[in-house]
Amino acid sequence: MDGxxxxxxLLAVIVAAGLLTWLTRVGGPxxxxxxxxxxxxxxxxxxxxxxxxxxxxAPAALSRPSDALATLFVCLIARRVxxxxxxxLGVAAVVVLRRVM
Amino acid sequence: xSTISLPSPAxxxxxxxxxxxxxxxxxxxxxxxxLLLGSLAAKAGLTPLDMGLMSGIVFAGSSQFVAVELWGHGxxxxxxxxxxxxxxxxxxxxxxxxAPRFHGVPPLRAxxxxxFMTDEVWAxxxxxxxxxTFGYWFGVGLTLYVGWLSATVAGTLAGALVADPAAWGLDFxxxxxxxxxxxxxxxxxxxxxxxxxxxxAALVVNAVTPGGPWHxxxxxxAGGAVAAWRGKAVS
Numbered sequence: 097m098d099g100x101x102x103x104x105x106l107l108a109v110i111v112a113a114g115l116l117t118w119l120t121r122v123g124g125p126x127x128x129x130x131x132x133x134x135x136x137x138x139x140x141x142x143x144x145x146x147x148x149x150x151x152x153x154a155p156a157a158l159s160r161p162s163d164a165l166a167t168l169f170v171c172l173i174a175r176r177v178x179x180x181x182x183x184x185l186g187v188a189a190v191v192v193l194r195r196v197m
Numbered sequence: 198x199s200t201i202s203l204p205s206p207a208x209x210x211x212x213x214x215x216x217x218x219x220x221x222x223x224x225x226x227x228x229x230x231x232l233l234l235g236s237l238a239a240k241a242g243l244t245p246l247d248m249g250l251m252s253g254i255v256f257a258g259s260s261q262f263v264a265v266e267l268w269g270h271g272x273x274x275x276x277x278x279x280x281x282x283x284x285x286x287x288x289x290x291x292x293x294x295x296a297p298r299f300h301g302v303p304p305l306r307a308x309x310x311x312x313f314m315t316d317e318v319w320a321x322x323x324x325x326x327x328x329x330t331f332g333y334w335f336g337v338g339l340t341l342y343v344g345w346l347s348a349t350v351a352g353t354l355a356g357a358l359v360a361d362p363a364a365w366g367l368d369f370x371x372x373x374x375x376x377x378x379x380x381x382x383x384x385x386x387x388x389x390x391x392x393x394x395x396x397x398a399a400l401v402v403n404a405v406t407p408g409g410p411w412h413x414x415x416x417x418x419a420g421g422a423v424a425a426w427r428g429k430a431v432s
Contacts, residue, residue: 101244102244102246102247102250103247105274106243106247106268106274107250108274109264109268109274109277109278110247110250110251110254110255111254112274112278113251113254113255113260113264113277113278113281113282114251114254114255114256116278116281116282116285117255117256117257117260117281117282117285117288118308118311118312120282120285120286120287120288120289120292121285121288121292121311121312121314122292122307122308122311123288123289123292124288124289124290124291124292124293124294124295124296125292125293125295125296125298125299125300125307125311126292127289127293128292128293128296129296129300134429135428135429136425136426136428136429137425138428139424139425139427139428139429140421140422140424140425140428141286141289141290141421142290142424142428143391143420143421143423143424143425144283144286144287144417144420144421145284145286145287145382146379146382146388146391146392146395146420147391147392147394147395147416147417147419147420147421147424148280148283148284148286148395148413148416148417148420149259149284149375149378149379149382150379150392150395150396150399150416150420151395151396151398151399151412151413151414151415151416151417151420152263152266152375152399152413152416153371153372153375153376153379154395154396154399154400154403154412154416155399155400155403155412156371156372157372157376158400163369163372166369166372166373167372167376170372170373170376170377171376171380174376174377174379174380175380175383178226179226179230179374179377180226180229180230182373182376182377183370183373183374183377186369186370186372186373186376187365187366187367187369187370187373188366190366190369191365191366194366
């Protein structure tokens, strides 16, 4: 079984991603003691996670009308039902919409 | 604000147990996503060992979804790493809000504790307020760590049996999960301008370099720039 072999590139990616992620975790307390962010830099940093998530989904979410409609549907229910329910309903919606559109 | 404290020896088990109990409620919601991530990872060509290493070393859910998605589409390793970093930049802000608690804590202990700082650990730690102890922190962190590791590996083991997730609309789960995470970041209409800028930039760049990961960076930069400009304007 090749399950005991790890691809070298993948291992390097995982270790690098892990190290950088750890640095983002310890970096907050470390940085705050040393620098002061201006309001603009602070606003940019604050908006980064959301902007990244939007950029991730935008191309796929808007790739076809059925998926765009299902995206709109998930946006409408996401804050009203638990996450697992919203995801399940979204997937169900896309299956139906892809079939009829 | 007081520094995070070491509980007196007698209360350590109680603090750890309390943290574990609070974490179990969160884990109930996190396990399905761990299973889902694992099955998608299997589809992307990751073995259970790969998945275990990723969950054990990175331990950051949404960024792991991103990494698996990009890796599955053959993105260059550097792009995968850069995307994980971008998604996890929020930790800087979360950590900044906990900074007073870690003031004067020995670096080694702070570094180890902060390894476990996920969105959930951070939220529970904030909620604990002045009563935050290392026992509680590690009770929450280790419970989520073991649960997440187990769920993602189990998902990879089971996922290898799933023939074609796309036929069941399961490819859309990525989109739906990210939309839910995004909804959690919504703070009002003010959230929209950077998001729209990001979507626009991402669509344009993706049209130029289809399938490439550069649309993520473009969206992040565009969204950040709009937020910075607005942040400057309101202050």
